[in-house]
Amino acid sequence: MIPNHWIRHLREEDLELVGYIIPTGDGRFVPATLFGYPLAEAGDRADAESVLDAAGLSYLADTWMLRNEDEEPFQVEIVESSPDRVVVRNVDFGREDDYGARIPLDVPTDQLSRR
Incomplete structure (x- = not known):
């Protein structure tokens, strides 16, 4: 089950869940797929959101x-x-x-x- 501290990221147009933003505990965030695969290295939250916005659900x-x-x-x-x-x-x-x-x-x- 997805951990409670992972932040759901929704596509703006239709509010579809496209992935999660995982806080690393040091002020950085990792963008991840619906099943927890990291899509990029840890960075600031805006970068994590941008990665998920660009990927959408294409990784499926x-x-x-x-x-x-x-x-x-x-x-x-x-x-x-x-x-x-x-x-x-x-x-x-x-x-x-x-x-x-x-x-x-x-x-x-x-x-x-x-x-």
């Missing part, structure tokens, strides 16, 4: 890499994202045995990275 269409403890990372795409979980789908042709499988992950997660 990216291909991501999923890391599990005992496996090589593999390609996934985001299928669903909520404050409780993100669901990804295996799109890695090298993993034919479970290609297309949906994998739920608790949010925030550190198992995803941008490809």
Whole structure:
């Protein structure tokens, strides 16, 4: 579940949640996706807001890499994202045995990275 101290960032036009601003405790802020992936280094709040405004929800269409403890990372795409979980789908042709499988992950997660 998204921590209570993370600041929701809404798109101005339609008030859609596009990500979170994470306070670092030292007066700086990290812009993050709906599932907690940092989109930029920590900076001032206005910079974090600008990053989220520019990205919108476009990162949901990216291909991501999923890391599990005992496996090589593999390609996934985001299928669903909520404050409780993100669901990804295996799109890695090298993993034919479970290609297309949906994998739920608790949010925030550190198992995803941008490809």
